[in-house]
Amino acid sequence: MTDVTVVGAGPVGLSAALAARARGMETVLLEARPRGETRPGSRALFVHRATLDRLSGISPGLGEAVAARGLVWSTRRTLWGGKQVYARSYGAFASPPFTSLPQTVVEDLLREACDRAGVVSVWGDPVASVVPRRDRVLVRTGSGAAYDAAYVVGADGARSRVREQVGVALEGTTAAAEFVVVDVADGPEPAPAERVFHYRHPAAGGRNVLLVPFRGGWRVDVQCRPGDDARRIAGEPARWLPDVLPQVPDARVTWVSVYRFHQRIAGSLADATGRVLLAGEAAHLLPPFGARGMNSGITDAVEAARAVHEGDTGEYARRRRDAAERNVRAAGIALDHLLARSPVQRAAQWTAAAVAPLWPRAGRWLDSAPYGPRLRSVRY
Numbered sequence: 001m002t003d004v005t006v007v008g009a010g011p012v013g014l015s016a017a018l019a020a021r022a023r024g025m026e027t028v029l030l031e032a033r034p035r036g037e038t039r040p041g042s043r044a045l046f047v048h049r050a051t052l053d054r055l056s057g058i059s060p061g062l063g064e065a066v067a068a069r070g071l072v073w074s075t076r077r078t079l080w081g082g083k084q085v086y087a088r089s090y091g092a093f094a095s096p097p098f099t100s101l102p103q104t105v106v107e108d109l110l111r112e113a114c115d116r117a118g119v120v121s122v123w124g125d126p127v128a129s130v131v132p133r134r135d136r137v138l139v140r141t142g143s144g145a146a147y148d149a150a151y152v153v154g155a156d157g158a159r160s161r162v163r164e165q166v167g168v169a170l171e172g173t174t175a176a177a178e179f180v181v182v183d184v185a186d187g188p189e190p191a192p193a194e195r196v197f198h199y200r201h202p203a204a205g206g207r208n209v210l211l212v213p214f215r216g217g218w219r220v221d222v223q224c225r226p227g228d229d230a231r232r233i234a235g236e237p238a239r240w241l242p243d244v245l246p247q248v249p250d251a252r253v254t255w256v257s258v259y260r261f262h263q264r265i266a267g268s269l270a271d272a273t274g275r276v277l278l279a280g281e282a283a284h285l286l287p288p289f290g291a292r293g294m295n296s297g298i299t300d301a302v303e304a305a306r307a308v309h310e311g312d313t314g315e316y317a318r319r320r321r322d323a324a325e326r327n328v329r330a331a332g333i334a335l336d337h338l339l340a341r342s343p344v345q346r347a348a349q350w351t352a353a354a355v356a357p358l359w360p361r362a363g364r365w366l367d368s369a370p371y372g373p374r375l376r377s378v379r380y
């Protein structure tokens with residue numbers, strides 16, 4: 001019997017396995033995908049400073065390695081109907097306040113760190129059943145292999161088999177509004193790295209558009225309007241991309257997807273025995289704006305390893321559910337602002353855009369509101 005079985009080798013499962021090894025626990029990591037199979041798309045780009053520190057806490061130098069592979073943009077701008085209403089540039093940083101890079105790069109670095117730390121990983125064999133007992137948990141995979149451990153951390157994503165096996169459901173809502181996300185590779189001369197939010201972009205039919213640079217490319221998020229055919233917009237980026245991302249001429253599209261804002265949390269982040277914990281997207285689904293998904297998932301991972309080590313899983317379930325609830329509320333505030341469904345909200349945004357040249361606070365509000373409040377009190 002091992003100390004802990006981690007299910008799922010996404011960023012959260014890899015972090016949980018690494019954190020468990022850092023505490024000296026025998027750890028087995030089980031993943032459905034074959035080793036070396038890379039998932040497409042930039043996905044979670046933005047890694048907070050606190051997450052970089054957390055990664056270095058479980059594997060010395062890992063946060064620095066992630067930061068070295070990423071990019072820090074030094075300017076953020078917001079435009080309203082094509083006119084700039086806010087801009088801020090930062091000087092040099094002693095240490096990066098965040099980094100922006102494809103999720104796959106973070107996963108590669110985590111996987112290498114897991115190998116060095118002695119995590120036993122088994123790839124290409126999905127977990128089929130999870131049976132918790134009073135003093136252990138038995139996990140069986142599709143191939144019939146059995147793994148016996150004192151604890152299981154389910155980090156197997158949104159359609160978690162572990163969550164289903166222990167009879168826990170995701171509760172919450174999914175907004176009807178759709179977003180189209182397009183990844184674009186850098187041209188031969190990388191454009192200045194600026195994060196730009198456009199309210200009512202004239203070249204995107206008046207839709208809101210977010211441009212986020214990352215190491216190696218750009219991510220473009222277009223907020224569809226009610227009645228839009230998101231798949232049609234996603235299917236023909238060549239029609240609108242050159243006007244939306246003019247800083248990258250002859251843009252080469254590397255990934256296109258459509259997503260919705262989910263605000264869902266597992267009914268409990270631990271099963272009734274306290275031997276099976278849920279972490280990351282197995283435990284909560286959060287929208288991309290605000291970068292809460294992967295960042296909060298990595299905190300779950302580190303906290304899950306601590307809880308298993310200390311035998312204090314009830315406290316894990318309570319604290320991480322509290323954090324998820326606050327993240328869901330913050331995401332709801334961001335979504336409310338982005339959708340601006342009421343005339344009062346629309347008037348407030350329009351007024352802020354009109355007075356921003358004279359009153360910078362209004363521009364600052366327009367710049368920050370799409371991401372929801374910053375939760376200084378929450379460790380994501």
Ligand SMILES: Cc1cc2nc3c(=O)[nH]c(=O)nc-3n(C[C@H](O)[C@H](O)[C@H](O)COP(=O)(O)OP(=O)(O)OC[C@H]3O[C@@H](n4cnc5c(N)ncnc54)[C@H](O)[C@@H]3O)c2cc1C
Nearest residue numbers: 008010011012032043044126127156157280281288293294
């Ligand atoms: C279009 C899109 C855009 C996104 N943009 C952002 C963003 O901008 N910012 C942000 O923070 N997040 C973003 N995300 C979300 C981000 O990708 C997730 O937060 C992150 O991947 C969650 O990590 P995880 O490890 O919990 O789950 P996952 O990454 O889903 O990993 C789960 C792993 O479990 C494995 N697995 C599943 N079932 C089994 C099984 N039965 N047995 C064994 N293994 C199994 C899967 O193969 C997978 O490797 C985006 C996601 C998408 C799809």
